[in-house]
Amino acid sequence: MTEPTYARPETLEEALLFLKRHGPHTRPLAGGTDVMVDLRSGKLKAPYLLDISRLPELQGISMSEEGLSIGAGVTISEIHSSPLVAEHAPSLIKSCAFFGSLQIRNVATMGGNVGNASPSADTAPALLVHGAEAVLAGAAGARRVPVENLFEGPYRSGLKSHELMLRFILKPARGMFSDFQKIGRRKALAIARMSMAILAESAGDGTFRFVRLALGSATPTPMRVRALESFLAGKRPDRKTLDDGAVLMAEEMVRITGRRPSTIYKEKAVQGLFLRMLYPLLENGAV
């Protein structure tokens, strides 16, 4: 195997110029926990590696009127220990708690998690329920796209070869009901077999004003389950509603993926995850 040529630009302008010239032959390198594994296995053949880990535009976590901003180069460990994220996006914190090992979390970035476009990217369901948008920079200027649209297919990203993700903007969710759950072979170092995130707001009378629900690993790309969101909106979380919701959840998953040998397991698992997240609301019978 020929070693790729390594470049480490000092500024974002240099990085974008490099991508303008060599984009189709270049792989941006953040923490490298996907890229290096794929290079070693021969799955990835990239003549150029562009190390973007030092670019200041990809760093930092802040809150402003536009929402909660998290740099694409921020590591999973930094997110996990951020008081701002804990306050405004607790399901994202939870998704980072069960992510790989400590060594992986210390170098893996959220930009890399989205850029790799794996169906089982752990941060994706939480990003989706927060209506997250990615701020991209490229030769043709900047654009903002919903994170959901960056997952075009399994390991197929919607990023153009001349583009970099700079940061993500999440709709904050202080004081709302939220959770993330994941099923893996083991808790640590497990690539999720199924994951789910929820964000729900109370209408003040015990019913849901809105619900956002996203699935990971169970479908070819992480996705919002909008049929279930509409079903739950305006309802009170009583046992019948939640049990009916669990059945609808499984039906939606099968509608998207079709029936496969693993469906028997996944139908039960997806219902179990859904009820595990929502049954705590039964204690009050209200959200």
Ligand SMILES: Cc1cc2nc3c(=O)[nH]c(=O)nc-3n(C[C@H](O)[C@H](O)[C@H](O)COP(=O)(O)OP(=O)(O)OC[C@H]3O[C@@H](n4cnc5c(N)ncnc54)[C@H](O)[C@@H]3O)c2cc1C
């Ligand atoms: C042992 C092990 C355990 C793991 N456990 C988990 C787990 O529990 N959950 C999970 O979700 N993943 C897991 N992973 C996968 C991996 O760690 C994550 O996907 C991680 O978030 C990738 O981030 P990175 O910074 O290392 O990305 P990199 O490997 O540097 O990049 C990944 C992809 O994203 C692109 N990219 C990165 N940043 C940008 C940017 N700013 N702009 C444009 N493109 C960009 C790269 O070009 C590349 O295509 C694991 C991996 C290993 C090796």
